[in-house]
Amino acid sequence: MNQNLTTDRPTFVTHLECSMTGERYEADALHGLSRVGRPLLVRYDLDMLRAMIPRAMVAARPTDLWRWRELLPVRATRDIVSLGEIETPLVPLPRSGGPNVLVKDEGRLPTGSFKARGLVMAVSMAKALGVTRIAMPTNGNAGAALAAYATRCGIETIVFCPDDTPEINVREIALQGARVYRVNGLIDDCGAIVGKGAAEGRWFDFSTLKEPYRIEGKKTMGLELAAQLGWKLPDAIFYPTGGGTGLIGMWKAFDELEALGWIGPVRPRMYAVQASGCAPIVRAFEAGAEHAERWEDASTVAAGIRVPKVVGDFLILRAVRESGGRALAVGDPAILKAVDDAAKKDGLLLCPEGGATLAAYREALRTGEVDEDERVILFNCATGLKYPMPAADVALDRHAEIDLGLL
Numbered sequence: 521m522n523q524n525l526t527t528d529r530p531t532f533v534t535h536l537e538c539s540m541t542g543e544r545y546e547a548d549a550l551h552g553l554s555r556v557g558r559p560l561l562v563r564y565d566l567d568m569l570r571a572m573i574p575r576a577m578v579a580a581r582p583t584d585l586w587r588w589r590e591l592l593p594v595r596a597t598r599d600i601v602s603l604g605e606i607e608t609p610l611v612p613l614p615r616s617g618g619p620n621v622l623v624k625d626e627g628r629l630p631t632g633s634f635k636a637r638g639l640v641m642a643v644s645m646a647k648a649l650g651v652t653r654i655a656m657p658t659n660g661n662a663g664a665a666l667a668a669y670a671t672r673c674g675i676e677t678i679v680f681c682p683d684d685t686p687e688i689n690v691r692e693i694a695l696q697g698a699r700v701y702r703v704n705g706l707i708d709d710c711g712a713i714v715g716k717g718a719a720e721g722r723w724f725d726f727s728t729l730k731e732p733y734r735i736e737g738k739k740t741m742g743l744e745l746a747a748q749l750g751w752k753l754p755d756a757i758f759y760p761t762g763g764g765t766g767l768i769g770m771w772k773a774f775d776e777l778e779a780l781g782w783i784g785p786v787r788p789r790m791y792a793v794q795a796s797g798c799a800p801i802v803r804a805f806e807a808g809a810e811h812a813e814r815w816e817d818a819s820t821v822a823a824g825i826r827v828p829k830v831v832g833d834f835l836i837l838r839a840v841r842e843s844g845g846r847a848l849a850v851g852d853p854a855i856l857k858a859v860d861d862a863a864k865k866d867g868l869l870l871c872p873e874g875g876a877t878l879a880a881y882r883e884a885l886r887t888g889e890v891d892e893d894e895r896v897i898l899f900n901c902a903t904g905l906k907y908p909m910p911a912a913d914v915a916l917d918r919h920a921e922i923d924l925g926l927l
């Protein structure tokens with residue numbers, strides 16, 4: 521086992537805090553949303569951490585997610601439910617993207633998506649806090665990661681997904697030990713079922729941002745990026761935004777790294793990318809609003825970002841605005857074209873949500889929002905292998921004469 525997972529390390533969690541009101545909540549107790557119905561954020565004693573843990577010490581460790589132990593909420597090593605959360609590579613996209621474009625390829629993580637980062641943390645904390653049954657609404661990847669980690673530590677899971685969720689997602693969830701139901705509605709309709717059961721005390725609600733620890737897991741994307749880029753953040757980050765956990769998490773990570781003195785005050789512009797068929801954050805951004813209204817009749821090929829109503833809307837909008845970035849919408853044809861180009865020109869298979877970030881980057885280049893010489897990170901959040909691909913069914917009859925010159 522890797523050395524990041526063999527020893528107990530000091531942890532620095534002091535308390536939890538309401539992201540809206542700042543009200544304090546006790547650490548090491550089970551929490552959902554705050555009293556005003558908003559996400560809770562985990563706070564650390566960063567002064568103490570700064571004094572005790574030099575950056576070079578962390579940099580010298582194996583590069584997986586658990587290298588960041590002191591900045592994460594799990595206290596005891598025995599509670600960590602790991603499936604091998606490796607550091608994901610930054611892959612250049614020279615032909616379909618540009619000379620300064622890197623894709624953070626999150627499809628290499630357990631269960632094939634970055635939902636593993638959030639769920640490994642949330643499930644480990646649920647185990648530490650004695651939770652025995654969890655329910656979740658999902659567009660696919662979160663349910664798969666939940667099922668895998670929860671099954672691994674004996675927690676029961678019930679998962680609800682829209683009935684048009686990609687087939688492979690529904691099957692992987694079932695195979696990894698969850699009870700999975702297809703619901704004739706969207707993810708927030710599934711969330712309503714989860715909420716009702718949670719209110720009746722039947723299970724713990726693991727909806728996006730409704731428990732405090734998925735953000736902490738997703739935060740590691742920001743920590744990792746900083747380390748991979750020599751502690752100098754990129755100029756811009758394009759993030760496919762559904763519930764926004766990753767964008768909110770990275771923004772939090774950058775503040776923590778600065779408080780530790782590990783990076784300076786310069787931040788990337790954060791671009792929240794949505795599909796034009798479901799773009800509540802883009803609409804709110806453009807209206808100058810603090811919150812986003814539900815998007816009716818949501819539809820897009822990028823299932824992972826088909827989230828009509830977002831509980832952390834104000835946190836996404838705040839981060840995007842503070843960073844000097846924008847919220848951008850791209851259409852399904854541009855998304856599919858981007859997936860096709862990255863595969864055919866650069867040999868990298870993106871998921872549709874990853875394709876959306878490439879499509880948005882291209883549009884931002886065109887409008888002058890970004891410059892070609894700026895260092896840009898695109899997030900590919902799941903392996904492209906989970907999604908339908910164009911047919912390839914040209915057959916060859918080995919009994920007939922084959923003209924090899926034509927192949």
Ligand SMILES: *Cc1c(COP(=O)(O)O)cnc(C)c1O
Nearest residue numbers: 661762763764765766824873901
């Ligand atoms: C969940 C998901 C997203 C959206 O992530 P959030 O942090 O919830 O906004 C994007 N892409 C894929 C493939 C996903 O599974």
